Amino acid sequence: xxxxxxxxxxxxxxxxxxxxxxxxxxxxxxxxxxxxxxxxxxxxxxxxxxxxxxxxxxxxxxxxxxxxxxxxxxxxxxxxxxxxxxxxxxxxxxxxxxxxxxxxxxxxxxxxxxxxxxxxxxxxxxxxxxxxxxxxxxxxxxxxxxxxxxxxxxxxxxxxxxxxxxxxxxxxxxxxxxxxxxxxxxxxxxxxxxxxxxxxxxxxxxxxxxxxxxxxxxxxxxxxxxxxxxxxxxxxxxxxxxxxxxxxxxxxxxxxxxxxxxxxxxxxxxxxxxxxxxxxxxxxxxxxxxxxxxxxxxxxxxxxxxxxxxxxxxxxxxxxxxxxxxxxxxxxxxxxxxxxxxxxxxxxxxxxxxxxxxxxxxxxxxxxxxxxxxxxxxxxxxxxxxxxxxxxxxxxxxxxxxxxxxxxxxxxxxxxxxxxxxxxxxxxxxxxxxxxxxxxxxxxxxxxxxxxxxxxxxxxxxxxxxxxxxxxxxxxxxxxxxxxxxxxxxxxxxxxxxxxxxxxxxxxxxxxxxxxxxxxxxxxxxxxxxxxxxxxxxxxxxxxxxxxxxxxxxxxxxxxx
Ligand SMILES: [Cu+2]
Numbered sequence: 001x002x003x004x005x006x007x008x009x010x011x012x013x014x015x016x017x018x019x020x021x022x023x024x025x026x027x028x029x030x031x032x033x034x035x036x037x038x039x040x041x042x043x044x045x046x047x048x049x050x051x052x053x054x055x056x057x058x059x060x061x062x063x064x065x066x067x068x069x070x071x072x073x074x075x076x077x078x079x080x081x082x083x084x085x086x087x088x089x090x091x092x093x094x095x096x097x098x099x100x101x102x103x104x105x106x107x108x109x110x111x112x113x114x115x116x117x118x119x120x121x122x123x124x125x126x127x128x129x130x131x132x133x134x135x136x137x138x139x140x141x142x143x144x145x146x147x148x149x150x151x152x153x154x155x156x157x158x159x160x161x162x163x164x165x166x167x168x169x170x171x172x173x174x175x176x177x178x179x180x181x182x183x184x185x186x187x188x189x190x191x192x193x194x195x196x197x198x199x200x201x202x203x204x205x206x207x208x209x210x211x212x213x214x215x216x217x218x219x220x221x222x223x224x225x226x227x228x229x230x231x232x233x234x235x236x237x238x239x240x241x242x243x244x245x246x247x248x249x250x251x252x253x254x255x256x257x258x259x260x261x262x263x264x265x266x267x268x269x270x271x272x273x274x275x276x277x278x279x280x281x282x283x284x285x286x287x288x289x290x291x292x293x294x295x296x297x298x299x300x301x302x303x304x305x306x307x308x309x310x311x312x313x314x315x316x317x318x319x320x321x322x323x324x325x326x327x328x329x330x331x332x333x334x335x336x337x338x339x340x341x342x343x344x345x346x347x348x349x350x351x352x353x354x355x356x357x358x359x360x361x362x363x364x365x366x367x368x369x370x371x372x373x374x375x376x377x378x379x380x381x382x383x384x385x386x387x388x389x390x391x392x393x394x395x396x397x398x399x400x401x402x403x404x405x406x407x408x409x410x411x412x413x414x415x416x417x418x419x420x421x422x423x424x425x426x427x428x429x430x431x432x433x434x435x436x437x438x439x440x441x442x443x444x445x446x447x448x449x450x451x452x453x454x455x456x457x458x459x460x461x462x463x464x465x466x467x468x469x470x471x472x473x474x475x476x477x478x479x480x481x482x483x484x485x486x487x488x489x490x491x492x493x494x495x496x497x498x499x500x501x502x503x504x505x506x507x508x509x510x511x512x513x514x515x516x517x518x519x520x521x522x523x524x525x526x527x528x529x530x531x532x533x534x535x536x537x538x539x540x541x542x543x544x545x546x547x548x549x550x551x552x553x554x555x556x557x558x559x560x561x
Contacts, residue, residue, distance in 0.1 A: 027264055028068050028077070028084055050263030050271050051083050051167060051188070055090040057097050061111070063133075063155075063165065064104040070192050070259045070266050077164035078105065078155070084264045085188050085288065086153070086167030093148045093174040099141040103133040105160075111141070112156040113169065114326060114498070115310055115518035118143040120538030123500055125156045128539050128557055132157060148173040149310025150284040150328045151518075152188070159197035159290075162547055166190060166288035171310070179306050181282035181332055185273040189296075189323065189344055189353055191258040191289040201548055204252055208460045211254040212348075250373060250418065252460075252493075252548060253291045255351025260292065262344065262353040270364060271355040277337035281357065282306075284330050287323040290547040293347035293494065293521075294323050295420060298340050298357065299368055303331040305428060309517040312436040319425035322347070322417055324496040324521035326545035329428075339363035347419055347494075349373040374419045376524065380492055383525040384410035391488045391527065392450055397466040401553075403456045406490050409527035411509040417494060417523050430506060433515035439505050440516065441533040445484035449475070453489045453497070453522060453544070453554065461552050462491075462544065468553025475542065477534035477560045486529045489522040495554065496521045496545040501536040502560075519545060534560045 066079040080086035091097055103109040110132045112124035122143045126132030133139045148171045155165035168186045193200060203210045265271035275281050283303075287294055297303075297320040304317045307330035321329055323344075339358040346352065349370045356364050378385075383406045391407055414431035415421070455462045464472070477483060485504070487497060497504075498519040506514040507529050522528050543555035 027070065027266070027269065028066060028079070028082065050265055051085045051186070052081070052087045053090060054087045057095050059089060059097065059099040060102070061086070061099060062102045062104055063109050063111075066164075068164070070261070071194055073194055075194050078160045079164050080167060084164040085190065086165065088168045088170060088186055089153070091145045091169060091171045093145055093171055096142065096144045100138050101133060101141065102138040103135055106135055108132040108134055108157055109160060109165075110155055110157045111153055111165075112500075113141075113151070113153050115151040115328075116143075116169070117146050117501065117536065120501060120536065120540060123540065125500065125541045128541050145171055147171060147310060149307050149312075150186075150286060150330055151310050152286045152288055152326075152328065154288065156541075159201075159547065159551075161288075162191075162193065162197040162290040164192075168284065168286050170284065178312075179282065179330070179332070180280065182279035183273070183275050183281040184284070185281065186263065186284045186286065187342060187355065188263050188286045188288050189292075189294050190261045190264070191253070191292040192261055193253070193257045193259070195257050197290070197547075200253060200257060201551065204460045204548065208252065208457050211252065211256045250376070251291065251293070251346060251348035251350070252546070254348055255346060258292065258346070258351060260294075260344065260346060260351050260353035262342065262355040265355065267352060267354040267367070272361065272363075273355070273357050274361065275335055275357060275359060277335070277359055279334070281333050281335065282330060283333065283342075284328065285321070285323055286328045287325050289325050291325065293325060294344040294353065295347060296321050296323055296342070296344045297425065298333060298342050299365070300338075301333045301335060301340055303333055305329055305331050305433075308433050308435075308515055309519060311516045313515060314434045314436060316428065316432045317426075318428045318432070320420065320423075321428045322420060324494065324519060324545075326496050326498055326519040327517070327521065333357070335359075339365040341365045341367050343368055345370050349419070371419065371423065374421065376418055376492055379410055380418055380524040382406065383408045383527075384412070389527050391452070391490075393452065394465040397452055397454060397490070399466050400459070401456050401461050401463045401468060402454045402466045402490065403458060404490055404492070405452075406488060406525045409488050409525055411527050413506075413508060413514065413528070415523065415526075430515065431508070435513075435516045439513045439531065440503060441482055441531070443482040443533075445531055446482050447478075448484040448486065450486040450488065453487060453491055453495050455491045455493075455549075455554070462549040462554035464554060464556055469555040470553065472556055474539075474557040474559045477532070477558060479534060479537055479560055481534050483532045483534060484529055485532060486527060487520070487522050488527045489524055492524045494521050494523050495549065497543070498545045499532065499542045499558070500540040501538070502532050502534065502540070504530045504532060506530045536560055
């Protein structure tokens with residue numbers, strides 16, 4: 001976000017709006033034959049997506065550099081066993097898995113098992129859980145699998161996740177799969193840039209709206225004048241100018257540099273999952289994007305959501321799901337004898353990932369147009385003006401790292417979020433999600449902590465309570481305490497907050513158990529609360545899962561002792 005004075009009435013710079021949208025069908029250049037092979041080439045029973053599938057209890061994973069071509073230009077990706085996404089790992093509840101990870105990069109690396117409950121030394125966060133994996137070194141992870149469902153893994157070093165280091169984990173219940181489906185596909189979403197991620201970050205540091213090409217234009221202004229009159233239109237413009245913010249700042253990094261991928265495949269590559277008409281198909285959506293929230297729908301099909309972040313939920317049938325970075329959703333669909341497009345547009349509407357479900361290879365369905373971006377509304381900045389919930393700002397929030405504070409946050413979990421409001425489709429919200437079986441721990445909260453998600457758009461710094469990670473001290477949880485965490489989002493962006501090693505059990509605004517998650521997306525000017533049982537001793541990471549926000553400081557260490 002940036003001062004608007006020079007931008008607001010400017011005519012868009014058209015040549016720069018030609019987005020790189022994955023028009024090339026390429027991918028890995030020197031990978032394993034299995035991943036170049038179309039999904040339908042060897043379809044017997046269930047296939048699990050675009051990446052190779054590894055099962056059992058012993059795994060050997062090698063991290064290395066591999067040439068790729070998604071846009072017509074050759075680049076170097078970070079891969080595991082030569083594949084992007086990394087292999088899908090199939091585990092079974094109750095097994096002890098051993099994973100030997102060898103680092104063939106010239107720099108240190110790491111693998112973090114996202115959403116997996118394990119001893120903290122196995123969590124894979126350099127500087128917190130362990131030293132990381134030095135070049136040439138092999139690190140052996142070993143832990144007992146205590147849960148079931150869809151999860152994923154990724155690097156926690158530098159920008160390696162942005163350059164390809166992510167894969168899916170599928171954990172089958174000890175007694176066999178409980179959710180019945182004839183087909184089972186992983187659908188892993190991600191964002192690829194041909195730029196060096198370090199350069200992307202440096203550009204945002206210099207000009208935080210560098211990738212934002214949805215700025216209001218002179219045309220928008222005159223449309224406003226026609227609609228609401230000159231003085232209101234001027235007031236609106238003045239308001240945004242005063243706040244030094246743009247109502248269209250929905251994502252820091254856009255389709256201007258990103259190619260959006262589904263199962264490591266560009267829209268032109270069109271990954272295809274096959275089915276026989278009448279079969280039920282389970283789709284395991286995983287958002288492994290570095291910076292992108294995706295809005296996913298399959299025109300012509302209803303999706304029945306059966307799991308969120310690996311946890312069974314009471315089934316709820318919807319048309320569309322916003323998948324925050326690091327979240328997973330499992331859905332069941334029952335397609336008829338025709339082709340369907342799985343359409344995942346980026347939250348800022350600058351591009352999309354796309355794949356196909358079809359009864360026969362080579363079929364395709366229409367690809368919908370991108371929706372028009374919706375601007376942020378007053379409630380995204382000011383919260384709930386009726387002021388039911390009051391925020392308590394820490395003293396550290398009154399400093400150069402904070403450019404906005406919300407005093408009366410909104411608590412509406414039934415808001416699908418900007419861009420999805422009143423779009424005529426039934427959109428999943430957190431208010432729809434109810435974990436089967438209720439909370440893990442019947443105790444109420446013994447203690448409460450409130451933390452604010454903060455930032456300064458001008459400097460592109462992100463922080464918690466106005467304190468970047470580098471200046472922070474660890475948050476302390478007492479071993480086995482039941483704790484209420486309140487997050488207040490004092491920024492205009494949605495932050496997917498991920499606590500390692502323990503579950504976050506989201507509450508409804510009136511304090512009832514809602515849903516168990518590993519990542520909770522907190523919308524602009526929103527307040528959410530969730531309970532945590534601090535049953536995992538050791539040192540853990542707690543951070544925004546937008547890679548650049550994490551890197552810019554929205555990260556804390558948690559010590560459970
Ligand atoms: Cu963030």
